[in-house]
Amino acid sequence: MTLRNNRETNYPEWYQNVINAADMAENSSSPGCMVIKPWGYGIWEKIRDIFDKKFRETGHENCYFPMFIPLSFFQKEADHVEGFAKEMAVVTHSRLGQENGKLVPLSPLDEPLIVRPTSETIIADSFSKWIQSYRDLPVLINQWANVVRWEMRPRLFLRTREFLWQEGHTAHATAKEAEQETLQMLEVYRDVAENALALPVLIGRKPEHEKFPGAVNTYCIEAMMQDGKALQAGTSHFLGQNFAKSANISFINQNGKSEYAYTTSWGVSTRLIGGIIMTHADDEGMVVPPKIAPYQIILIPVIKNDADYEKIMNYITMVQTSLNKHTPFNESIRIKIDTRNKSSVDKFWEWTRKGAPIICEIGMRDIDGAKVMVKERLKLNTPEGKEIISLDEFSSGIEKRLENIQQEMYLRAKKRLDENIRTDIKTHEEFNNYFSKTNRYLKEDNSDDKNVAFVRGKWSGDPNSEELLKNLKITIRCIPFDQSGTKGECLLTGAKDATIDVIYARTY
């Protein structure tokens, strides 16, 4: 074990250790904010590019809106401001000056500005200018931006005061079309989460008390972390006419009548990186899915004799050239030749902790046999994890190899999710007993069934649910789309004949 803590003994510390060991991010001197370092930011860039392509394919265009929102904009939508008021950074002055040798804020603003926690209000203001007629609809836009929510217990990637995200915003002529958009983008999220991030997810609708402030319906994808807790990985909101009414997004419809547009919004953030860590990392450090790895293959020269330097570097260049002809996942392959002045053993462990999918240490022995020593991060410390094969075989099989790793990462996580949703808890009493135990790290072999983490079962929809859930320190993650239609005891309240199937879980 490379890390100071492993998943079983101290999961939160292990998480922090992985981030440090992989050098992905660090806490900043700016309170509650993080510095995203090159390896972490490189992963975010890959995630961004994959989503961005899908957004374009579904007809969305990128824009950029101001990060400062006039305070009065929040006065317009009551639910919205109530949801965010407690965590807003407020700009009140526009310069600094000296006072008794100390710098102090000067020039108070006429109206305070909020650093966007999300941009519905300011974007709705633009939409109200852009949209006059049904011919102007739909408007389909997205922005990649930083946002601020004043978290009191910040954690790298999961909850930081500033984070990076994308927020899609659309406006439509009908409720039906807007609902379809909301669900289409949820499907994009599911697709990318599962196929690019190797994050299996549950999809569904949020209960009333978990909705986005101002939304009619919030849909979500939910992933399971290795400690059995849920992580909300993306949300898509049908906003009805709520924001359209408060910002006056109205249009003349085909019948010449004025009506309000229907809007949607949807977002994923750097929080996904936290989810990837807690899904794929192990006790040696990070493991990055090949599709989002900044580098998929690391080539490390092993030079025992200075005289061999040129020969080895030439051979590495040959390996690189040979690999460069290949396009795993229909993209250019991403290779790093690590020529830093460090021992090859140190380099190997550094890239192992970072979770680069494939590491090749290349020395004279390889050259003599036209071979490559190939180590796969996912199979670290297993006999199959190290192969010595011909350059030809390595190179021609690289697409398949990376695809296999990607697939294997997904399947492992999928198995964990599938095996850890309890459906056998049928009564309020069993349910209470179950969640009064502490959730622990989920063993891979699932030998101890007490470690299961999600409960799928009945809910009555009781309006007092929020309080009851708080007492058990759990949440309703979602109301899955695949409802069984059966009746049973509400696990939360004990009420009979509850009809709604929900996913109960502890959460991040």
Place this chain on the structure above:
Amino acid sequence: MTLRNNRETNYPEWYQNVINAADMAENSSSPGCMVIKPWGYGIWEKIRDIFDKKFRETGHENCYFPMFIPLSFFQKEADHVEGFAKEMAVVTHSRLGQENGKLVPLSPLDEPLIVRPTSETIIADSFSKWIQSYRDLPVLINQWANVVRWEMRPRLFLRTREFLWQEGHTAHATAKEAEQETLQMLEVYRDVAENALALPVLIGRKPEHEKFPGAVNTYCIEAMMQDGKALQAGTSHFLGQNFAKSANISFINQNGKSEYAYTTSWGVSTRLIGGIIMTHADDEGMVVPPKIAPYQIILIPVIKNDADYEKIMNYITMVQTSLNKHTPFNESIRIKIDTRNKSSVDKFWEWTRKGAPIICEIGMRDIDGAKVMVKERLKLNTPEGKEIISLDEFSSGIEKRLENIQQEMYLRAKKRLDENIRTDIKTHEEFNNYFSKTNRYLKEDNSDDKNVAFVRGKWSGDPNSEELLKNLKITIRCIPFDQSGTKGECLLTGAKDATIDVIYARTY
């Protein structure tokens, strides 16, 4: 003329008209901030990608640093805070609450936070943790981010309170290496400005009073707008040990002694888009260089008879497929088929105002002859601007055609720059006379030599220059690298035996 104002009659209004007509950006309800709309943002994305590639090729990695900087960080570097104190957005509270039915800021922060005007101070703080030994150097990073400077007279792209940029930050073991880095990045800026944005630039060093606050030396690229004013298009700063000392970026050198690192920073911003508009746009609207055009070719179906719809769309798909085999500038070609429910004439003028490099209107006549009608934006309203050629010829020549447009745009701007730097003004008196006239729009034929805009001539380096320049409403844009070494009368002060060659100009 499409626009309400042309360049000669009202240049500032013309600039605003171009942005509106091309639908690139608009003023926001958030005071002094802009909304960057899809066409403007698409251009920015292209610019970003081209720079980003160059930064990687020169060894830099992307990171992300917090946008909030503790106020105390600015106390550390006196010049730096003095330079920025008057234009800082200050966050003082972390929530909103109701007071007499009105939303008001609550929860004052222990220490106010500054929304970054630039990130030297917060990045230096991280560098001080990352750098311990000469082995940790150099550190070469970049970030793409939003920054805030509280402009009192905002103008779209040129001066907005929030803008987008990249800021590179590096740390080195020696002054020489840091100076080399500074100049290397200046060269990257020149290269991209000239070869991708078709913006010819002058390069040089800033005089003392124009330096970045806290820098030892600031280098810059300067472009000439069509009204003869200069636009600073990018800057690269050698910061010496100034920020290293204030943030304690020290390292143990090869001799085991502790010393301060040498740092650099360099940036370009969305302001470049303002420069591109004012260099290339004409009285019909925007003209975008092919390398940074979100779409290089627009295909517009011209359907006179509904029965022809399918035939025409099939033919357009064929044109697209044929073009897609080509890779101008070694990249995928960017084509837009405009199928919106609008007249083809309206579409043509819309894309003309947006400045798409090539527009093809495709109807039955083209199908019958396997032809394409090709219109080049740059040659609008000229006989050569419209060609009817075979699909084959169009497609096989597309790389060359786009390269020619790119080249022609650069050469036109380069000619304007070269022909409008006066070098014949030799005395303080001539100089005063010259700048007491108003600079007008530069005629393409240069028939009126009073329209010239930059003056290259002598400067004594007098410390009171700032005041004298202000009186004339001009600035010293740079001290060009190619100094003549001759002596002459200082154009600004009249002092004899001045040795420094500088570029004097009005500026944005």
